[in-house]
Every structure is written in structure tokens, then in C-alpha cells.
Amino acid sequence: MIKAKIEAFLERKEIRDIFDIEFLLKKGIDIDASPQILRKIIKEINSLTKNDYSVKLGSLLEEEQRRYYVSENFKILKSAINGKLLGK
Numbered sequence: 001m002i003k004a005k006i007e008a009f010l011e012r013k014e015i016r017d018i019f020d021i022e023f024l025l026k027k028g029i030d031i032d033a034s035p036q037i038l039r040k041i042i043k044e045i046n047s048l049t050k051n052d053y054s055v056k057l058g059s060l061l062e063e064e065q066r067r068y069y070v071s072e073n074f075k076i077l078k079s080a081i082n083g084k085l086l087g088k
Contacts, residue, residue, distance in 0.1 A: 006031070018044070021041075022077040041081060046073075
């Protein structure tokens with residue numbers, strides 16, 4: 001399932017897909033992807049806009065959760081990806 005979500009995110013670049021990936025990661029699902037794909041995920045997370053967070057993610061989350069993601073920018077997922085890239 002996570003592979004499908006990764007493909008969807010990289011194709012559509014929709015914030016809800018990356019939200020789902022981080023959710024799955026928090027549930028213990030491993031992100032099994034090549035270093036090239038992992039770098040693309042980081043790049044695309046960093047290119048998400050204020051509109052992505054306020055409107056698109058805002059329609060899915062309560063205000064407190066939305067504020068968390070605006071301030072933290074998927075730090076749990078990015079940290080896990082960076083760990084994989086560094087071989088940790």
C-alpha cells in the first residue's frame with residue numbers, strides 16, 4: 001500500500017498522499033523505496049505550498065493538526081527518509 005501512495009504522491013503531488021505516507025510510517029510500515037525515489041519525496045515535500053497546507057490539508061484535518069503540519073512540515077517522514085538515505 002505504501003508503494004502505491006508513494007507513486008500517487010510523486011505523480012499527483014497532492015499533500016493528502018504524503019499525509020497518508022507519514023500516517024502509515026507512524027503505524028510501523030517501512031518505506032521501501034530506492035534512494036532516488038526517497039530524494040524525490042523529500043524534494044516534493046519541500047515544494048508544497050502554503051495553499052497545500054491551508055486549503056488541501058485543511059479540508060482533511062482539524063485546525064490543531066493542520067498547525068502541526070504547517071510548522072513541522074512532515075518532519076517525522078523526512079527524518080525517516082534521511083535516516084534511510086544515510087543507512088541508519
